[in-house]
Amino acid sequence: MATSLNLTLFPSQGVLVNPGLPGPARTLPRTKPQRRFLRKGASNLITAKFELKPPPYPLNALEPHMSQATLEFHWGKHHKTYVENLNKQIVGTELEGLSLEDIVVVSYNKGDLLPYFNNAAQAWNHDFFWESMKPGGGGKPSGELLDLIEKDFGSFDQFVEEFKSAAATQFGSGWAWLAYRASEKDKKLEVVKSLNAVNPLVSDYFPLLTIDVWEHAYYLDFQNRRPDYISTFMEKLVSWEAVSARLEKAKVQAAK
Amino acid sequence: MAFRSLALATRKTLTLGLNSTRLTQSRALQTFSLPDLPYDYGALEPAISGEIMQLHHQKHHQTYITNYNKALEQLHEAIQKGDSSTVAKLQSAIKFNGGGHINHSIFWQNLAPIREGGGEPPKGSLGWVIDTNFGSLESLIQKINAEGAALQGSGWVWLGLDKELKKLVIETTANQDPLVTKGPHLVPLLGIDVWEHAYYLQYKNVRPDYLKNIWKVINWKYASGVYEKESA
Numbered sequence: 001m002a003t004s005l006n007l008t009l010f011p012s013q014g015v016l017v018n019p020g021l022p023g024p025a026r027t028l029p030r031t032k033p034q035r036r037f038l039r040k041g042a043s044n045l046i047t048a049k050f051e052l053k054p055p056p057y058p059l060n061a062l063e064p065h066m067s068q069a070t071l072e073f074h075w076g077k078h079h080k081t082y083v084e085n086l087n088k089q090i091v092g093t094e095l096e097g098l099s100l101e102d103i104v105v106v107s108y109n110k111g112d113l114l115p116y117f118n119n120a121a122q123a124w125n126h127d128f129f130w131e132s133m134k135p136g137g138g139g140k141p142s143g144e145l146l147d148l149i150e151k152d153f154g155s156f157d158q159f160v161e162e163f164k165s166a167a168a169t170q171f172g173s174g175w176a177w178l179a180y181r182a183s184e185k186d187k188k189l190e191v192v193k194s195l196n197a198v199n200p201l202v203s204d205y206f207p208l209l210t211i212d213v214w215e216h217a218y219y220l221d222f223q224n225r226r227p228d229y230i231s232t233f234m235e236k237l238v239s240w241e242a243v244s245a246r247l248e249k250a251k252v253q254a255a256k
Numbered sequence: 257m258a259f260r261s262l263a264l265a266t267r268k269t270l271t272l273g274l275n276s277t278r279l280t281q282s283r284a285l286q287t288f289s290l291p292d293l294p295y296d297y298g299a300l301e302p303a304i305s306g307e308i309m310q311l312h313h314q315k316h317h318q319t320y321i322t323n324y325n326k327a328l329e330q331l332h333e334a335i336q337k338g339d340s341s342t343v344a345k346l347q348s349a350i351k352f353n354g355g356g357h358i359n360h361s362i363f364w365q366n367l368a369p370i371r372e373g374g375g376e377p378p379k380g381s382l383g384w385v386i387d388t389n390f391g392s393l394e395s396l397i398q399k400i401n402a403e404g405a406a407l408q409g410s411g412w413v414w415l416g417l418d419k420e421l422k423k424l425v426i427e428t429t430a431n432q433d434p435l436v437t438k439g440p441h442l443v444p445l446l447g448i449d450v451w452e453h454a455y456y457l458q459y460k461n462v463r464p465d466y467l468k469n470i471w472k473v474i475n476w477k478y479a480s481g482v483y484e485k486e487s488a
Binding site: 216 | 316408410430451452453461
């Protein structure tokens with residue numbers, strides 16, 4: 001029976017990890033990354049800018065569980081603004097050319113957030129969020145993912161309870177996550193919640209699933225009823241295929 | 257427009273063991289209830305929609321009060337049992353929900369329909385002190401709006417009085433932290449809720465538009481009253 005660890009990530013407290021575990025497994029690139037897309041003097045000057053990726057389904061595809069209007073504002077305005085503002089912030093800096101994930105980790109700066117953290121992390125979080133859902137989603141995972149959930153939470157239902165509780169009790173704005181943690185001692189799944197833009201990348205977890213609990217994510221459809229939104233997300237929207245695929249990648253990464 | 261009192265006390269019997277060496281007392285546990293708005297839900301339109309006002313008051317504020325009462329009751333039990341671990345664990349729920357109750361109670365009084373003085377600039381000593389400290393009311397509003405727009409996530413932007421330094425301050429607090437968490441001598445004169453629930457149905461992601469429009473229904477009479485009382 002796993003410890004039902006419900007960690008909260010706060011920027012000012014720095015990285016919240018189990019004490020005693022070894023440090024981050026993944027190190028940041030030390031050499032200056034190549035500016036692959038910058039061609040000086042060309043008439044089409046292409047800079048390494050992040051683009052607003054559309055969700056992997058049409059904006060009305062999650063109806064009636066998540067309305068088209070929500071997608072139009074949430075993706076079309078909020079997410080778009082994070083990406084645009086990030087691009088403005090990093091243009092001409094040495095961050096240009098870094099992957100989004102690397103910018104997130106660098107700008108987290110052990111909890112002493114750098115100015116572009118918010119936009120970078122929110123850009124990353126929202127990509128991850130859209131891909132965590134699918135039309136006709138919900139149900140239960142299967143295979144290895146289900147085995148791991150049962151091992152680390154006792155049962156799928158207990159995982160759902162813990163995930164829903166984390167999402168419901170993240171005060172204010174934030175996210176709830178299912179994440180994979182690989183250390184020398186142990187490889188396990190955990191439920192984590194985070195404030196504002198913080199995500200488990202900064203604590204060296206592999207995120208597998210997320211739900212956005214900023215009010216803008218659910219207010220048009222559910223108003224104050226966050227628990228109803230969370231239940232709908234679990235029952236009708238979660239893409240367990242995406243979660244399984246991420247687990248596979250995480251295990252490969254962790255083995256390195 | 258009478259307020260229902262903010263504190264509706266339910267008194268449990270207070271018993272003192274007069275002749276025993278061990279003092280047993282069941283302390284009175286006060287429960288809180290939702291104050292009435294001093295105006296109709298639709299009275300602040302078009303600055304703030306009636307739909308938002310109703311949800312904000314009847315759902316959000318009520319939920320803070322319900323959860324605040326629940327946390328206080330649990331705290332009461334934990335104190336009686338000497339269960340320090342639970343006492344410590346409850347602090348965040350108390351700060352969050354109690355803060356939510358405090359902040360929203362002030363907020364409803366910070367707003368007034370236009371026909372009842374909403375939007376009218378402050379007169380008297382507060383008006384004078386604003387001009388002295390900030391140059392003009394417009395300048396103050398600009399600064400407050402800039403702070404409010406820049407706040408990441410959920411929180412409040414405040415115009416406060418620092419009683420010790422005897423000056424006006426603009427501050428922000430995260431989530432439902434009351435202004436006093438930024439300084440024990442700070443008294444809130446005016447708070448603007450910048451949680452998304454305060455504006456989303458009407459203004460969507462455009463928080464700056466909400467901040468621009470709310471000044472049309474800001475009740476400076478309340479802020480002036482608090483200022484005069486606290487700076488006496």
